[in-house]
Amino acid sequence: MRNPLASVLRRATSPAVLRHRAAVRLLRGVAGTPVLPARARGALAHQLRSGMTRAGWAPADARAALAGLARTADAPTRAGLLMREATDDLAAGRTPDHLIEAVGAELAVADERYARGDRRTAARHLNRALRVLFHRALHFDQLGSPLAEDPAGFLAPLRDSAVGRALRMPRGRTTPAAPPPGDRPLRLLVLTNGNPHFLREIRQRYADHPAVELRYVHLSDDPTTAPLIRRVEPVVEHLLTGASAHGDQVETWLRPQLDWADVLFVDWCVATAALVTLVDPGTTRVVLRLHSFEALSFWPHLVDFSRVDDVVFVSDHLRELVTDVVPELLTSDAPRLHVIANAMDLHAYPRAKDPDARFTLGLVGVGAVAKDPLWAVEVLRLLRRTDPRYRLLLVGDGLRADASGAVREYHETLTRELAEWEPSGAVVRVGQVSDVPGVLTRIGVILSTSVRESFHCALVEGTASGAVPVVRDWPFFARQAHGPRTLFPAGWVVDTPAEAADRIRAETADEERWRTAGREAAGHALATWDWTVTLRRFDTLFGLPPQP
Known part of the structure; x- marks a missing residue:
């Protein structure tokens, strides 16, 4: 017996009918009622894209036509279709024509799940949107970046979404940071999972400083912490839900370190910074240093700056870019901002x-x-x-x-x-x-x-x-x-x-x-x-x- 769905898909994806309204009706449904289930509509959309390619459509025309079809589909199918197109373009080294539309569609699905209380699924959709919005092909592998050109416009879909606002929700700290101790050496904890090259002179000075007791941890080298920094979605989930098993793991690992340290210096605003601010730092003062590429990544958007006391930039122009990307750093209750050049021993040159x-x-x-x-x-x-x-x-x-x-x-x-x-x-x-x-x-x-x-x-x-x-x-x-x-x-x-x-x-x-x-x-x-x-x-x- 012939499969009627297979027949529909075969006819809809044949080159002869690619331009026909029947394909649109299959995605849109009749009088608001879908003709096909969501999974079949997604499959149809992807087969249409393949059919367009086989039929010799120019890539730009095929992408535009598919984006048009996506606007007639239900929200999840539309988001999936647009995101698939965006990721294919990015993999090929192109900036997608429908990038902002695709990210907005994915965030709309995340918002809908968030409103329904399904925050784990919302986190999955938000993570997918972040991966596309901050894809390396957009900001690192070309000679320009849409984020650097127009931070407010580029980030508008994220900042305007409910899940984006939830990411920025400050959770604060229960007690202010304590002043430096007067009766013993300062306990300085240095954490990083980035390039340690920029810490060489800092580590040497404070390892030998009579008024400092130094601890240094590179999370990538620590068997306990290395698995924690490799997982981004659990961080997003924790920020949306306020509690998670991942957050509990971070608390268990970090709390003894925080109980020991007077000052925590986090180098690079990447995974370490996000993990640290999942936890109330207590009386430990938290200092975070940014270098460069972080400004063009999703990591600053996963950091709770209400739990950071001081932010260090290596130049004024970096500070200007980062505060455009994260305007909360310019509010009255933001961390103190500093500009201090990289530590370099230049006398050897x-x-x-x-x-x-x-x-x-x-x-x-x-x-x-x-x-x-x-x-x-x-x-x-x-x-x-x-x-x-x-x-x-x-x-x-x-x-x-x-x-x-x-x-x-x-x-x-x-x-x-x-x-x-x-x-x-x-x-x-x-x-x-x-x-x-x-x-x-x-x-x-x-x-x-x-x-x-x-x-x-x-x-x-x-x-x-x-x-x-x-x-x-x-x-x-x-x-x-x-x-x-x-x-x-x-x-x-x-x-x-x-x-x-x-x-x-x-x-x-x-x-x-x-x-x-x-x-x-x-x-x-x-x-x-x-x-x-x-x-x-x-x-x-x-x-x-x-x-x-």
């Missing part, structure tokens, strides 16, 4: 440079699209039109082409460009190096060609080595009052590859001018950002008395 370094441009760190090494190649091209002595040294591991479609596309373009220059030695790639001060002796001009940086330690280290700094005006912060022009001396910053080439020609016009410019820039770097300067800011932050 000044070393003698060979005269040949004068014509060597250096870009340290090329493992992300955001570093935009193609911009550096264009600067090199302009310089070599008049002087073939200029060359480019690329330091660090290259791009992971398998990270996403967008990264693969950039990688392929970069590979073609480098193939033009490498055979002649105009471009040299040296990979990851352990002796960064050593490789910097070969570099006379240090570049920052990135589209975004929170501070750019590699640039500052290169500058401390005596290389002339040339900094692109990072496009991610173009709309802001703060950026590289407020972080660095204005003369270091340029807008275009042509301006960069002009600055390089001028500062390397002769050896004496090049060395003088390098010495002056190095002096500024050491006087402004060396650890001997910034450590006093950290002492004050943690509540330690000034030392002579």
Whole structure:
């Protein structure tokens, strides 16, 4: 006996009737009554998409047609269809045309489940929306980000949803943070699950400080905590329900640490920060530091800032971006906000440079699209039109082409460009190096060609080595009052590859001018950002008395 549903699906997905209203009626139903059950309607929608592809529809037309069909379906089917289209586009490295519509549809389903009291299902839909809204292909694997361009507009669906408001609901603390102890060393607990590189000088100072007792935990290395940081949906569920088994696990792990610590310093606003603020910190003062990529991720939206006393940014332009993304940080009861540069011991970097370094441009760190090494190649091209002595040294591991479609596309373009220059030695790639001060002796001009940086330690280290700094005006912060022009001396910053080439020609016009410019820039770097300067800011932050 023939299956009538199979027959309907076969006819509806044949190329001859893809444009017919019958498909729409099957999704929409008759007089508000569905013709097919929800699961069958979802299957039909996905088969329609495949049929459009087989029938030769242009991808943009197929996506638009499917989005139109989705608007005639019930809310869960509509959300599923739009989200499927969005995730397919993101996997291919494209920004979905219907991204905001898809996220809004998914959040509408989450809101409906939340209103019915089914908060576990609401959390699942909210988590799915967050994964799409903050997908790496949107913010990290391309040269721009819709979030950086318009934070309020991009985040409106999340902030306007009931579940989004529930995420932001402050739960506070039962008691205020206690002042530093006067009769014993300060107990400082440092937690992270991010790159520990930026903690090296901090850990060394406070491990040796007579007025501090230090504990350090990297959660990824701890067998108890590593499983906790790998699960995002339970955090979302806990925030929507107010209680969960996951939250109980975090409490059991963290409470003894909090009972011991006077000050808890959380580095990176990622999973550790979200877990810490699931728990009432008691009298422990909580300090959280943000670096860069967190601002473009979902993690700040899972942190209860009413349980954080101090937030540290590594630059003013990062603070400006994060407070646009999380405006609650600007309210009267928000944590105290600080700007303190990264801890860097710069005195290892000044070393003698060979005269040949004068014509060597250096870009340290090329493992992300955001570093935009193609911009550096264009600067090199302009310089070599008049002087073939200029060359480019690329330091660090290259791009992971398998990270996403967008990264693969950039990688392929970069590979073609480098193939033009490498055979002649105009471009040299040296990979990851352990002796960064050593490789910097070969570099006379240090570049920052990135589209975004929170501070750019590699640039500052290169500058401390005596290389002339040339900094692109990072496009991610173009709309802001703060950026590289407020972080660095204005003369270091340029807008275009042509301006960069002009600055390089001028500062390397002769050896004496090049060395003088390098010495002056190095002096500024050491006087402004060396650890001997910034450590006093950290002492004050943690509540330690000034030392002579």
